[in-house]
Amino acid sequence: MKQKFLTFIIAFAIWIVFAGKITSDVLIIGVGAGLITTVFFHNMLLRSINHPKGWFNYFRVLLVVIVFIPVFFYEVLVAALKVSRHVIEKKPSFCPGIVKVKTKLTNITAITILANLITLTPGTLTLDFDIAERAYYIHWIDVRTREEVEARKEIIEQFEKWLEVIFR
Amino acid sequence: MVIREIFFYFFMITGGIFAAITVIGLIRFPDVYTRIHAAAVVLTISAFFLTIGIAIYVWDFYLSLKILLISLFFLISNPMATHSIARSSYRKKIALPAIRTIDAYSDFIGEDQ
Known part of the structure; x- marks a missing residue:
């Protein structure tokens, strides 16, 4: 009700x-x-209305989101400049590829928002999500490393930290 | 008044530059997926900047709020459309990536490269 x-x-x-x-x-x-x-x-x-902390939870989420917005726009701007550099270069020098990155999140809303954030950051594009292994398949415009741990650190780790705090 | 105009010009010019870069990238990049990177994702930034610039230029409470809501819808709807275009064009084999250094997704679908 x-x-x-x-x-x-x-x-x-x-x-x-x-x-x-x-x-x-x-x-x-x-x-x-x-x-x-x-x-x-x-x-x-409003899925988490029955959270044990009640109204205080929504207040905390609102505060974290307000802090998160400038960080997010800074990241998006930096990534957009990186992609723009590839466009302006005389001969486009990138090595695109599809990498697989596992995630720690369990909440289904958090997984959806993280996929959107990955797509919104230029240079990475979510292709699919594997429910059994909880892994994203990400098309990356400039594959710098083939190791899964380093790719994870480079692409999703900071957004994952923020989302873990928000959906605690 | 003057500060507002400076912000307006800053947002509009930055958005315009990003839109121009988008178009150049759409022509120059080699295959579908890299073009999606240039087209949809940089375009999101430029559309967001342009809408914020217009909201500053109008500077009327209801109208600015309405334009900011439109920019929020850009941020929500653009990644979904991009994702579905890329995923369906890979799964239905409309266009496979021309250059790929590593391809983990073909293992997941269950086919050779």
């Missing part, structure tokens, strides 16, 4: 932002659309 109520509040707030003004017809349509969204998707948005 708490989960449904919170999902409705979030959907309604996003609707208000997209509508841009608060009048009676906007409010009525927003309530209707928010209710439909809540009925179908309430178990997808």
Whole structure:
């Protein structure tokens, strides 16, 4: 019940932002659309509502995410500059390849977000995820090492640390 | 006022440079997967910068918030589209990578290189 109520509040707030003004017809349509969204998707948005630490957990996650955003954009910018260097070079000098990297994460939301972060960082691209071995298959534009441990250190380790703190 | 314009020009010019690099990379890179790197991923940065620049230029509460939400959707939807294009083009053998130093994925699917 708490989960449904919170999902409705979030959907309604996003609707208000997209509508841009608060009048009676906007409010009525927003309530209707928010209710439909809540009925179908309430178990997808807030999965860890029954966390033992309760509300404090959400507060902690919010703080960590706010600290994480500048770090993430710094990483993305540096990686984008690396790919741009390959583009501008007179003769493109890279050795692309597909490497296999295992992960320690168990939470399914964390695994999805980590795959998205890998893809969003230029130079690496998630191709597939093996559920049995918990391993990503990553297309890497500039394979510097063939050892799995070093590839893991270079590609995913820092994002993995942040996600371990967030989904504790 | 002046500081806001400086930020606006900074974001727009950086985004424009990244978009130009994207197009050059799309032409110059050899095969599908490296082109996806250039096309989709650098483009995400440029689109994000352009939307933030527009949000600073408009500087109206509801409108800026709306544009920032659009940039958030870029960040969520672009990796998914990229991933599905790459995965399906490998699995259906539409285009295999032309240059590869190491290929762990073909072992996983269960076929020789």
